[in-house]
Amino acid sequence: MMLSDRNIPIADDLIALLTATGTEPRPDNQLEALTLAVAADLPVLLWGEPGIGKTATLEQLATGLGLPLTTVIASVHEPSDFAGLPVVGDDPAAQGVPMAPPDWAVQLVRAGKGLLFLDELSTAPPAVQAALLRVVLERRVGALRLPPGVRIVAAANPRSSAADGWELSAPLANRFVHLQWTYEHEVVVRGLNGTWPRAVLPRLDPDSLPGAVARARRAVCGFLEARPTLVHRLPDSEARRGGPWPSPRSWDMTLRLVAFATAAGVSREVLSMLVRGTVGDGPGLELLAFIDRLDLPDPETLLADPAAAVLPQRGDLRQATLDGVIEAVRKRPDRARWDAAWAVLVRALETGAPDLVVVPASTLAALRRDEWPVPAELERLAPVATLRRRVAAAR
Incomplete structure (x- = not known):
């Protein structure tokens, strides 16, 4: 059946109904990591297979943040489109030759804000990637400087699924926060039904800002003092150089992300995505363990007031806390501290898994001196008989 001129408006109405979608608040670690990095004014690179919604996410993000979206397909541009085209004036010897920016950059400057989306980054040839270095890091396009209200997000497909793809150059890759973008079945189904997750900037607690900065600096600087070889580590393979890796630049970005994550109170999963996406999996996981x-x-503090002890809920952190208490007694043993440590173990038993207490209790029992009587708190620990035998055997 032919589509007549009368039917075109009706077809347009049907298309409008199909494209009219809404949003809803919905927990989404990927989206939360993306919005936090955007709030921190750091360039983000979304890695994902074709067709999983990277572009649609950016369109929805721009709408949710009230920012005009400017999409630039990096692979179809020349280096001069980012570095600028030379414009010869009346007297080049006196005035020089300015580099004229493209129209999309001029529009962003006029708007004073916006979301610059660099799509298909992994299909941009090396010369174009080199021209993008100043755009991503210095926010310069030709002779123009993009205003502070402009945020930069890029998207790329893995080389295996990119059309004539290239590995990302190490200098360009090191300027991004890399996020692996996947899809969730339930989110896609609900979105196709008309409702997608809503992208909102994280809420930062103004009272926590100084503390968040202090914590981030203590974490990153303390970690690098302990692991100096991770300050700069360029990967051996070309493929890995196109992803996140540690350098002074990426550690500076990590410090900012830790501060923003602390001020926003995001989950550890979101912080993990951001940290590993900036300095790589290995260094990122080590930093997270250091922060823990x-x-x-x-x-x-726990030994001074065991009754008021607040212990971590996560099992590994609780175990490390109890080990720290026992180690503190071992370094400076006396009867009062030994008794207080037993009170801390009782507190741990009352507020968590009993099995986490057994090993610290055995170690603490071995620290007992002959003149120290068995503490009354031991009666509240299970199994009592086993612990009593260990205390007696340690004499």
Whole structure:
């Protein structure tokens, strides 16, 4: 059946109904990581297979943030489209030759804000990637500087699924926060039914900003003091150089992300995505473990007031806390501290899994001196008989 001129408006109405969708608040770690990095004004690179919604996510993000979206397909541009075209004036010897920016950059400057979306980045040839270096890091396009209200997000397909793809150059890759973009079946089905997750900037607690900065600096600087070889580590393979890897630049980005994540109170999963997407999986996971240890309660505080002890809920952190208490007693043993440590173990038994208490209790029992009587708190620990035998055997 032929589509007549009368039917075109009706077809347009049907298309409008199909494209009219809404949003809803919905937990989404990927989207939360993306919006936090955008709030931190760091360039983000979304890696994902074709057709999984990277472009649609950016369109929805721009709408949700009230920012005009400017999409630039990197692979179809020349280096001069980013570095600028030379414009010869009346007296080049006196005035020089300015580099004229493209129209999309001029429009962003006029708007004073916007979301610059660099799509198909992995299909851009090396010369174009080199021209993008100043755009991504310095926010310069030709002779123009993009205003602070402009955020940059890029998208790329893995080389295996990209059309005539290239590996990302190491200098360009090191300027991005890399996020692996996947889809969730339930989100896609609900979105096709007309409702997608809503992208909103994280809420930052203004009272927590100084503390968030101090915590981020303590975490990153303390970690790099302990692991100096990770300050700069360029990967050996070309493929890995096109992803996240540690350098002073990427550690600076990581510090900013930790501060923003702390001020926003995001989950550990979101922080993990951001940190690993900036310095790589290995260094990122090491940093997260270091942050976990920083957040552990001070053993001396726990020994000073065992009844008020607040212990971590996560099993590994609780175990590390109890080990820290026992180590503190071992380094400075006396009867009062030994008794207080038993009170901390009782507190741990009352508020968590009993099996986490057994090993610390055995170690603490071995620290007993002959003149120290068995503490009354031991009666509340299970199994009592086993613990009593261990205390007696340690004499």
